[in-house]
Amino acid sequence: xxxxxxxxxxxxxxxxxxxxxxxxxxxxxxxxxxxxxxxxxxxxxxxxxxxxxxxxxxxxxxxxxxxxxxxxxxxxxxxxxxxxxxxxxxxxxxxxxxxxxxxxxxxxxxxxxxxxxxxxxxxxxxxxxxxxxxxxxxxxxxxxxxxxxxxxx
Numbered sequence: 001x002x003x004x005x006x007x008x009x010x011x012x013x014x015x016x017x018x019x020x021x022x023x024x025x026x027x028x029x030x031x032x033x034x035x036x037x038x039x040x041x042x043x044x045x046x047x048x049x050x051x052x053x054x055x056x057x058x059x060x061x062x063x064x065x066x067x068x069x070x071x072x073x074x075x076x077x078x079x080x081x082x083x084x085x086x087x088x089x090x091x092x093x094x095x096x097x098x099x100x101x102x103x104x105x106x107x108x109x110x111x112x113x114x115x116x117x118x119x120x121x122x123x124x125x126x127x128x129x130x131x132x133x134x135x136x137x138x139x140x141x142x143x144x145x146x147x148x149x150x151x152x153x
Contacts, residue, residue, distance in 0.1 A: 012029075012030050012031045014107050014108055014109050014110065015029070015030040015031075015105055015106070015107055015108075016028060016029055016030060016105065016106050016108055016132065016139065016141060017029075017030050017033050017036075017086065017102065017104075017105055018102075018103040018104055018105070018106055018139055019086060019099040019100070019101065019102045019103055020099065020100045020101050020102075020103060021068055021069055021072065021074060021099055021100050022069070022074050022075075022100070024140060025103060025137070025139050025140070026068075026099075026139065026140045026141070026142055027106065027108065027132060027139045027140070027141045027142065028086070028088065028097075028141070028142050028144055028147075029141075029144065030105060032088040032089060032090060032144045033086060033087070033088055034087045034088065034089050034094065035087045036084055036085070036086050036087070036102055037058065037084065037085050037087065037096075038081075038083075038084055038085070039079045039083045039084060039085060039098070040056055040085070041056065042054040042055070042056055042065055043055050043056070043057075045064075048064075050070055051066055051067055051068075051070035051071040052064055052065070052066055052067075053065050053066070053067050053070075053098065056085070056096060058087065058094075058096070061094065063087065063094040063095060063096055064095055064096070065085060065095070065096035065097075065098055066095060066096065066097055066098065066147075066148075067098045068097050068098060068099055068147075069098070069100075071127075071147065072127075077100075079098070082100065082101040083098065083099070083100060083101065084098075084099060084101065084102055085097065085098055085099075086099055086102065088144055090144050090145055090148055090149075091145075093148075095148055097147075106132075106134060106139070108132040108133075108134060108139065108141070112132055112133045112134070113129075113130040113131065113132050113133075113141065114130060114131050114133070115130055115131075116128040116129075116130065116131060126143070126146050127142055127143055127146050127147045128140055128141065128142065128143065129141045129142060129143040
């Protein structure tokens with residue numbers, strides 16, 4: 001039993017769930033992702049940062065949902081049937097990330113990840129863990145902790 005748990009952990013290494021925002025593809029480590037659900041009724045909560053759209057009731061558990069477009073200062077757009085919520089769990093806190101659409105799970109070995117450029121325009125650059133090279137494309141890999149807890153007070 002313990003050996004199986006260890007194997008599960010190994011299978012998640014270097015795997016990223018990729019999703020689309022605007023025209024760019026982003027990735028987040030699969031070990032943080034617990035599920036992907038369709039967009040659902042969001043209850044607005046007063047006095048939250050603008051990028052927190054509110055909370056959802058996910059099978060009896062109330063979790064906050066963040067519109068990642070708004071977090072990155074990308075123009076808001078209406079939700080459609082491809083919009084989904086990627087539920088991640090960071091430090092035992094479940095949070096839903098609203099994304100335009102989910103792409104796929106990719107293996108991106110550490111040897112194919114480069115650090116983001118040192119030139120920063122804003123604190124949003126801190127959300128970037130690295131730039132993953134996949135074929136001739138680049139995936140923007142996000143630091144889940146910083147995405148949730150840095151920048152906005």
